Amino acid sequence: MIKLLESIGRYVLLLGKVFSRPEKMRIYLRRIAFEIEALGFNSISLTAIISAFIGAVVALQMAITLESPFIPQFMIGYATREVMVLEFSSTVVALILAGKVGSNIASEIGTMRITEQIDALEIMGVNSASYLILPKIVATVVFFPLLTLFSIFVGIVGGYVIAAFTGIMLPGDYIEGLFYCFEPFSITYALVKGAVFAFIITSISAYCGYYAKGNSLEVGRASTRAVVSSSVTIMIFDLILTQIMRV
């Protein structure tokens, strides 16, 4: 318990360093653009593949489960939309990205730590925490909500494709279901979750890497710690945000 509190304290102190005034804004903007490409654009294909298949599977499962003369067919489209918007595209995609992006960040910064690259920045007078971590946080907090929207769209298209090509339902019914009882706030809810989870993944993973010590084994451990800690934190905050923002 004391160790956990110690870690939280160090994490908060690190965030204090991260959010101190940047040395030169132009350099940071360039780094943010670089990180958007490295952490954001490079996650698009994984998000697309997983979202398309999950959308298709959800539509298929709903069609099988809701097969009853008393339940209208458009409910399949409705259920697919709700699953994608409320949980999958924000939470599950965030968990997947915690594995991909989180381990990437932790191992990159961890390697920089053990090869003294961070020390080299400090010697130059650079605030290494801000220089290395802030652009990553900004990039993911800006880009992950867009990735959430993209995932919702691709997942719904995946459901449509499976509906159209397998004949489990009429595509028109599926589309009708997509607009049934649509609450625009649910999109805001998904975007907020995307941004919060992006912050969690990036800051926790960066923290794990920044304080890595020793050798390459430790970098591996830091990477694992980053994925586990950010996944657990995402689940806790999923619960909190759902309670706060109840759609």
Added chain:
Amino acid sequence: MIRADHISKAFEGRTVLDDITVEFDTGKTNLIIGRSGSGKTVLLKSLVGLHDVDSGKIFFDDVCYTDLNFRQRKDIRKDIGMIFQGGALLDSSTVRENVRLPLDLFTTMSEGEKRDRVSFCLERVRLTGADHLYPSELSGGMVKRVAIARAIVLNPRYLFCDEPNSGLDPQTSVIIDNLIHDITKEFNITTIINTHDMNSVMEIGEKIVYIHEGHKWWEGTKDDILHADNPELNDFVFASAMAKRAKSVAK
């Protein structure tokens, strides 16, 4: 001039530096020598501020570095260049970007001025035509040269080198040693080199400090070292049978 005044440092109760007082002269290549684990890297990192000392003070010329806060230290750090054992080049940046980084962050130079300064530094370390390469594409000697170029790009007043020729062949080591020595003289820098390479000591050591088990055990010049009667120092300096024979012949 850099001066350490009664500095001590311990890690988890284990004393690594014990009451060290030493002065390093401007315009000279000052060497810290000692066996592995003697505390010389901790001493170097304490001098440069990467480790906070438990007691004692460190002065850069007349400024007490240990009394400064993070923001105030930043001003002195811009006058410090450091060459790390493994080079510590940023893996995701090319040679040119690595050398240029301090200019981007701390100067208001125009693009052209930066380009010229980086080219000058790379030429100074005799490394032209490698601008676009990444650290993973460089040899050990080239990495060290880029690290030197990056260290001098802001015209530092103090240069710290942590085992600059470890992992290099003897010929490349001499080239790197001479390069550091020449730069020290050319720009009148206070240079501190951490090494256990006796070739470096005899080639460029103008002031030598021997650290033994966290204590300053001996200090002098490279001429003094040949005639020193300190048993621990002699065991370290003349560790090989060949060196012992050479000393007896010299006597």
